[in-house]
Amino acid sequence: MRTRFTEMFGVRHPVVQGGMMWVGRAELVAAVAEAGALGFLTALTQPTPGDLAKEIERTRRLTDAPFGVNLTILPSISPPPYEEYRKVIIDAGIKIVETAGANPVDHLPHFEDAGVKVIHKCTSVRHALEAERIGVDAVSIDGFECAGHPGEDDVPGLVLIPAATRRLSIPVIASGGIADARGLVAALALGADGINMGTRFMCTVEAPVAQEVKERIVANSELDTRLIFRTLRNTARVAANTVSAEVVDIEAGGCEFADIAHLVAGARGRRVFEDGDLDAGIWTAGQSQGLIEDIPTCAALVRRIIGEAEAIIRDRLAGAIEEGVRV
Incomplete structure (x- = not known):
């Protein structure tokens, strides 16, 4: 299954594991790469630029396939010392970077001088057009369904993706609410x-x-997320738990960030992932939870998605056109 993305970034399958705080580490990224998809280490998960350099080397010991x-x-x-993290990325010979957040x-x-291709994550068409204008190689467009920060426009992927692709000339990666071949x-x-x-992932x-x-x-299910920071114009979609419910309740009465900072601290969210205490803090999850029914290896997941996607295209869609049946 070849696309402009697979050709430009040198991967077998048009599937990306984007950067996730505390999650984008060597063992996951290497497994995604070995499966023929594109995985991203998360730079700021590493406490220092030196730690990022070590994590890049750890990933390379696990795979020879491309990763970013x-x-x-x-x-x-x-x-954080962004310039130092950037220097580590370049000095390590990484050729693919995913940027997110600010311009x-x-x-x-x-x-560009180091031959690094850049994918920038966007939550609106206007931001994607600006990213194209300043010279990124591709954009990842995040619909309202996504985990983390979906922006403030509340446009779901079914509208946002074609709205972006009809106006952009660079490759577009669709993100938010996607978990399977469909x-x-x-x-x-x-x-x-x-x-x-x-x-x-x-x-x-x-x-x-x-x-x-x-x-x-x-x-x-797809209903088990909460939108926090809505009143602060910095919306984030997180898993439903006692902490996110408390944040929503406090916001409903009006608050400043300082009033909820103790609840949403990153260290508390890290405890969720490391200790398994699901109510230790907030943790990001998308509405695609409602489509997830198992815990496969990355290899099995990517193989299943590609195989089922080919079958849908070949059997359901192409067959419907040839036979004139209703899909």
Whole structure:
């Protein structure tokens, strides 16, 4: 299954495991790469640029296949040393980077000079057009269904993906609410060149998160997420638990970020993934939970998605056209 994405980024399958805080580590990324998809280490999961260099080397000991690094750029009073992380990425010979958050324009010349291709994550058509204008190689467009930050426009993928692909000339990766072959086929039909899955890859054997998290994702439905930070205009979709419910309740009465900071601290979310205490903090999960029914290896997951997608295209869609049957 070849697309502009597979040709440009040198991977076998049009499937991406995007950067996920605390989750995008060597064991998962290497397994995704070995499966023929594109995985991303999450730079800021590593405490220092030096730790990122070690994680890149650890990944290379596990796979010879292509993989990338996610660099999420967020406004902060005390920002991480982004330039140092960028230097590690370039010096390590990484050739694919996924940027997210703020505009990556200051980083692009450095990546371009080093021959690094950049995919920028966007939540709106206007941001995707700006990313294309400043010179990224591809965009990942996140629909409202996605885990993490879906933006403030609340446009679901069925509308957002074709709205983006009809106006962009660079490859588009569809993200948000995708967990299986049907999502891949739909994304291709909407004009995308591949799919990005986060929650689905978090629920695999190799994902470095507690088994309790994976089992909860399987048990959850598409209704088991909460939108927090809505009143602060920084919406985030997270798993439904006691902490996210408390945040929503506090926001309903009006609050400043300082009023909920103790509940949403990243260290508490990390405890969820590491200790399996599902109510220790907030943790991100998308509505695609409702489509996830098992915990496969990355190899089995990618093989199943590609095989079933080919069957849908060959048997259901092509057959419907040839025979004139109603689909």
